[in-house]
Amino acid sequence: MIKKLKEDEEVAKYVFGVDVGGTTVKLGYFTTEGELLDKWEIPTRKEDGGAYILSDIAESLKSRMVEKGISMDDVIGAGMGVPGPVRDDGTVIKCVNLGWGIFNAADELSKLLGVKVKVGNDANMAALGEMWMGGGKGHNSIVMVTLGTGVGGGIILNGKMVAGVNGAGGEIGHMTMDTEETVVCGCGKCGCLEQYASATGIVRMAKKALAESDKESALRDIQELTAKDVFDAAKNGDGLALEQVEELGRKLGLAAAQIACVVDPEVFVIGGGVSRAGRIILDVTEKYFRKYAFHACRETKFELAALGNDGGIYGGARAVLE
Numbered sequence: 001m002i003k004k005l006k007e008d009e010e011v012a013k014y015v016f017g018v019d020v021g022g023t024t025v026k027l028g029y030f031t032t033e034g035e036l037l038d039k040w041e042i043p044t045r046k047e048d049g050g051a052y053i054l055s056d057i058a059e060s061l062k063s064r065m066v067e068k069g070i071s072m073d074d075v076i077g078a079g080m081g082v083p084g085p086v087r088d089d090g091t092v093i094k095c096v097n098l099g100w101g102i103f104n105a106a107d108e109l110s111k112l113l114g115v116k117v118k119v120g121n122d123a124n125m126a127a128l129g130e131m132w133m134g135g136g137k138g139h140n141s142i143v144m145v146t147l148g149t150g151v152g153g154g155i156i157l158n159g160k161m162v163a164g165v166n167g168a169g170g171e172i173g174h175m176t177m178d179t180e181e182t183v184v185c186g187c188g189k190c191g192c193l194e195q196y197a198s199a200t201g202i203v204r205m206a207k208k209a210l211a212e213s214d215k216e217s218a219l220r221d222i223q224e225l226t227a228k229d230v231f232d233a234a235k236n237g238d239g240l241a242l243e244q245v246e247e248l249g250r251k252l253g254l255a256a257a258q259i260a261c262v263v264d265p266e267v268f269v270i271g272g273g274v275s276r277a278g279r280i281i282l283d284v285t286e287k288y289f290r291k292y293a294f295h296a297c298r299e300t301k302f303e304l305a306a307l308g309n310d311g312g313i314y315g316g317a318r319a320v321l322e
Contacts, residue, residue, distance in 0.1 A: 013031070013032050013074060013075070013076050014029050014030065014031065014032075014037070014070060014074055014075050014076065015029065015030050015031075015032060015075070015076050015077060015078070015079070015317040015318075015320045015321060016028070016029050016030075016061055016075065016077070016078035016079070016316070016317065016320075017029070017030060017078070017079055017080075017129075017312070017313030017314060017315065017316030017317035017318075018057055018061075018078060018079065018080040018081070018312075018313065018316050019080075019081045019122060019125065019126075019312030019313050019315075019316060020044065020053065020057075020080060020081065020082045020083065020095075020098065020122070021044060021083065021122075022044060022046075022083065022097040022098070023043070023044055024041045024042065024043060024044055025041065025042050025043075025044050025053070025056070025057060025060075026039065026040075026041050026309065026310070026312060026313050027039065027040055027041070027042065027057070027060060027061060027064075027313065028040070028310070028313040028314075028317070029061075029064070029070075029317075030314070030317040032076070032321060034132055034133045034314070034317070034318070036310070036313075036314070038064070038068070039310065039313060040060075040064070042056055042057070042060050043056075044098070046098060046099050048099075049099040049100065049101070050095070050098040050099035050100045053098060053100075054105065054108050054109050054112060055112060057080070057109065057112075058109060058112035058113050061078065061113060062113070072114060072115065075115050076115070076116065076320055076321070077115045077116035077117060077118065077320040078109065078113060078115060078116075078117050078118075078316065078320060079117070079118040079119075079120070079125065079315065079316030079317055079318065079319035079320045080105070080106075080109060080117065080118070080119045080120075080125075080316050081119075081120055081121065081122035081123075081124070081125030081126065081312040081315060081316055082095050082098065082100075082105065082119060082120075082121065082122055083095055083097050083098065083121075083122050084096065084097070084098070084100070084121065084167075085121060085163075085166055085167030085168050086105075086119050086120050086121050086124075086163060086167045087163065087165075087166075087167050088163055089104065089106065090104050090105055090106020090107060090117065090118065090119040091103065091104045091105070091106075091167075092104075092105045092119065092167075093166065093167050105119045106118060106119040116320065117320075118316070118319040118320050118322070120161055120163065120315075120316075120319060121154070121163065121167060121170065122152075122312050123144065123146055123152035123153055123154040123170055124154040124155070124156075124161045124162075124163060124169070124170050124315070125154070125161075125311075125312050125315030125316050125319065126144060126146065126154055126271065126305075126307075126311035126312045126315050127142060127143070127144035127153070127154025127155065127156050127161070127170070127269070127311075127315065128154065128156055128161055128314075128315035128318050128319055129307055129310070129311040129312060129313070129314030129315030129316075129317075129318060130142065130144055130269045130271065130305050130306065130307055130311055130314075130315075131156050131159070131269075131318075132314055132315070132318040133306075133307065133314050133318075134269070134305055134306040134307040134311060134314065135267075135269040135270075135271070135303040135304055135305045135306045135307075136156075136266075136267055136269045136303065137306075139265075139266040139267050140156075140158055140159050140266065141156060141157045141158060141159075141263070141264075141265045141266045142155075142156050142265050142266060142267050142268070142269055143155050143156075143170075143172075143256075143259055143260075143263060143265045143267075143268050143269070144156075144268075144269040144270075144271060144305065145172055145252070145255075145256070145268060145269070145270050145271070145272075146271045146272035146275075146305075147197055147198060147199070147270065147271070147272040147273070147274035147275055147281075148198065148199060148272035148273045148274065149198060149199055149200060149273075150173055150186070150194050150198050150200075151172060151173030151192075151193050151194040151197050151198045151201075151272075152170070152171075152172065152173055152272070153170040153171065153172030153173065154170045154315075155169055155170045155263055155265075156265075157263060157265075159322070160322065161319070162263070172193060172255065172259065173192060173193050173194035173197075173198070174187050174189065174192045174193070174194060175192065175193045175255050175258065175259075176189065176190075176191045176192060177191055177192065177193050177195075177196060177251050177254065177255065178190075178191035178196075179191055181195065183195060183204075193251060193252075193255050196247070196248065196251045197248055197251055197252055197255075197274075198274070199226070199227040199273060199274050202227040202230055202244065202248060202274065203225050203226060203227055203230070205244055205247065205248075206219060206225060206230050206240075206241070206244050207225065209240055209243065209244060210240070213240060215239060215240045216239075216240075217233070217238055217239065217240035217241065218233045218236070218238050218241070219233055219238065219240060219241060227273075227274050227277075228276075228277070230244055230245065231245065231277035231280060231281075234280065235280060245280060245281075245284055246284060248281075248284065248285075249281070249283075249284025249285045249287060249288050250284075250288045252281075252284075252285040252288070252289075253284075253285045253286070253287065253288025253289040253290075253291065253292060254288060254289075254292050256268055256285065256289045256293075256300075256302075257288075257289050257291075257292035257293040257294070257297070258292075260289075260293055260294065260297035260300055261293075261294050261297065264296075264297055264300075265300060266300070266301065267300065267301040267302065267303055268289075268300060268301070268302045268303070269302075269303050269304070269305050270282065270285070270302065270303070270304055270305060271304070271305025271307075271311065272305075275304055275305060278304065279304075281304075282302045282303075282304065285302060286302050289302070
């Protein structure tokens with residue numbers, strides 16, 4: 001819930017959260033305790049290789065500060081999530097969807113704003129936000145798995161984002177799950193988790209099953225099949241849809257078991273548009289996780305993400321407070 005500031009209300013410090021997407025940039029400002037005070041969006045201008053994105057962000061934040069009567073002295077800093085790999089120092093490594101090459105986005109935005117800036121991969125930022133105020137709240141080490149058009153992930157260990165040397169830490173969607181797969185993933189490899197567990201992957205596998213089977217299924221009557229249709233049919237007892245959800249859970253559970261062997265988190269947080277299917281995803285994923293997990297990790301918790309599309313701005317704000 002967004003809280004409106006009263007004219008006579010004093011707030012010692014603020015932090016900004018920014019989540020840069022291919023279509024819009026989400027922005028918000030928070031108290032240091034994690035209370036969202038206001039949020040808004042601006043278009044992502046990708047002309048000229050995304051040259052205007054950072055200046056648009058800075059202008060929008062400064063404008064909101066003037067509107068709310070916020071002094072720069074009251075701002076601790078800004079945290080920004082971007083759709084691509086980011087090194088610890090804030091250097092982005094080619095955000096293709098934005099037109100960006102390799103440059104230090106943290107330094108550039110800091111110069112424009114005049115405050116400290118932290119930059120990270122958007123999935124890692126969302127994971128940090130969920131740990132702070134969402135499905136992972138109360139935990140210090142989480143792995144977030146985002147199931148949307150693709151499959152992303154974020155790893156937080158002892159309260160810190162794990163980005164890796166090349167900023168590719170948390171690229172869960174590109175774990176190889178089937179070495180015999182011949183269909184090529186968007187990343188150029190074959191058999192990636194994303195090819196099975198993303199919204200597009202779920203639809204692909206369902207259509208494949210329909211083509212290879214004579215089983216009756218309500219899915220055959222749907223012209224523009226979606227992942228939601230598959231889950232809805234499964235919830236209604238459709239046999240073929242149930243098989244697809246079962247296979248999804250097997251792959252997600254196996255992937256989580258492998259991740260747990262490496263990072264041993266307290267909780268897996270499942271988010272993204274596909275997670276709106278709810279408990280059915282957690283139940284089937286947990287079942288296979290328990291089957292495949294190393295015994296010491298077998299009781300790891302699974303939760304649904306709670307912040308929705310705001311996870312990235314929460315994570316950006318939290319990153320500044322590290």
